[in-house]
Amino acid sequence: SQQGEEDPQALSIQEGENATMNCSYKTSINNLQWYRQNSGRGLVHLILIRSNEREKHSGRLRVTLDTSKKSSSLLITASRAADTASYFCATNSGGYQKVTFGTGTKLQVIP
């Protein structure tokens, strides 16, 4: 079963634009992570935000977390063609180590 749902399912933007994708989850969490997957390859960890944090930055990535709404957003600024990939949120719940993934957003950045 999937813990999270990403929105939108697919997103197409021009290079240089910003891309925003959202994740909603169902149960309380202790952290939320975002991963990128290129062309069916393995997933790569991007950034982690803890449940007591509201915003976090890493390079061109900005993640927000709203635990009252059980939602998170990932913003990629000044997108590049190389950002074309699928993006997944993943959650750890209640100190438990099981990691469950959302359904993903497929991002296409057009050069």
Add this chain to the structure above:
Amino acid sequence: GAGVSQSPRYKVTKRGQDVALRCDPISGHVSLYWYRQALGQGPEFLTYFNYEAQQDKSGLPNDRFSAERPEGSISTLTIQRTEQRDSAMYRCASRPILSTDSPLHFGNGTRLTVT
């Protein structure tokens, strides 16, 4: 090795046969996870280990699926009496420490096709 290694990369088998998928985690990583991923979907949790102990197997679809990690390093996911619905990408990931704040490191997966 440098990353998580899975073998074989591709496996085609006939319905009813047993298959064994292997995962070699990053050296020293204590936790190992198995996922199944359908095309266009997110990874679906199957099971995970801390060292050699299987901590959670709630995601295994039925009793044809089993996994082991006998020495706390390499793991094998076994599917008995395969069915066409078992066709998917099977992914393994390892985690360096027991903290839930540490990221998962994924292998490139094994593509299983059951004919």
